[in-house]
Amino acid sequence: MEEIKFLCDFMLGKLAKYLRMFGFDTKYEKGIDKIKMEFIAKTENRIIITRNSYYKEKENCLFLETDNPKEQLIIVLDKFNLYEKIKLATRCLICNELVKRVDKKEVKGKVPYYVYQTKDEFSYCPICQRIYWAGTHYKNMKEFLEKIKNAGGRSRTGTDF
Ligand SMILES: [Zn+2]
Numbered sequence: 001m002e003e004i005k006f007l008c009d010f011m012l013g014k015l016a017k018y019l020r021m022f023g024f025d026t027k028y029e030k031g032i033d034k035i036k037m038e039f040i041a042k043t044e045n046r047i048i049i050t051r052n053s054y055y056k057e058k059e060n061c062l063f064l065e066t067d068n069p070k071e072q073l074i075i076v077l078d079k080f081n082l083y084e085k086i087k088l089a090t091r092c093l094i095c096n097e098l099v100k101r102v103d104k105k106e107v108k109g110k111v112p113y114y115v116y117q118t119k120d121e122f123s124y125c126p127i128c129q130r131i132y133w134a135g136t137h138y139k140n141m142k143e144f145l146e147k148i149k150n151a152g153g154r155s156r157t158g159t160d161f
Contacts, residue, residue, distance in 0.1 A: 004080055007037065007046040014069035015049065019076065020096055021141055023087030027096060049076065074148055083149060089138055092125035099123040099132055107131050 005025040008016040016028035027046060034054075041048045041060065048061040049072075055061040062079060064072050077083055092099055100123055107122045111131055119133045 002045070004082070004085075005044060005046040006076075007041050007044075007048050009037065009048070009050040009052060011051040011067070012049060012064070012069075012072065015064075015072045015076070017093045018069060018073045018141075020091045020093050021089065021138075022073075022077075022082075022145075023085070023090040024082065025091075025096065047080075070144070077148070086145065088142060088145070089123070089132060089134065092128060092130060092132075094130060095125055095127040097125050097127045099125050102131070 003025060006016075006019060006027065008019070008026060008028045010028075010030050010032070013028060013030075016026045019026040025046075027040065027044070029040075032040075037048065040046065048055060048058075049064065050061060051064055051067065053063060056063040062076065064075060066072055066075070077086075090098060102122050102124050104116075104120055104122060107124075108116060111119075111122070111133065115133055115135070119135075122131055122133050124131045
């Protein structure tokens with residue numbers, strides 16, 4: 001089966017980052033109109049995720065009522081049954097590109113000293129060259145993921161993190 005791909009509308013920047021952090025191919029572009037959005041979705045076989053009720057009943061679209069990014073994330077994970085497909089920290093949060101592992105010695109001087117001293121695993125984005133490591137944000141997302149998994153998967157509200 002082909003990998004699921006998303007296209008988030010301009011209201012959903014944070015959700016797009018979360019989805020990327022969980023390893024899902026998620027396109028997010030500011031300032032594109034409906035026509036372009038639908039064109040991208042169609043040609044790249046992406047599901048439109050949107051806050052625009054115009055898409056409420058449309059095929060291959062998910063309309064989100066809540067503007068809370070964490071709730072949105074849970075809805076998407078539930079809706080498409082993505083829990084088993086999560087691959088944390090495999091994608092650049094900015095470019096949506098798959099990151100590549102890199103040797104620790106290669107990042108010397110390119111990451112904060114403390115990070116270099118305390119972390120062993122690094123990856124980088126071949127497009128923007130950003131270097132990633134398992135930091136606080138990653139840890140929070142991991143905990144959040146455990147929380148929603150333990151709670152059984154179905155949509156809940158009021159998750160705080
Ligand atoms: Zn990048």
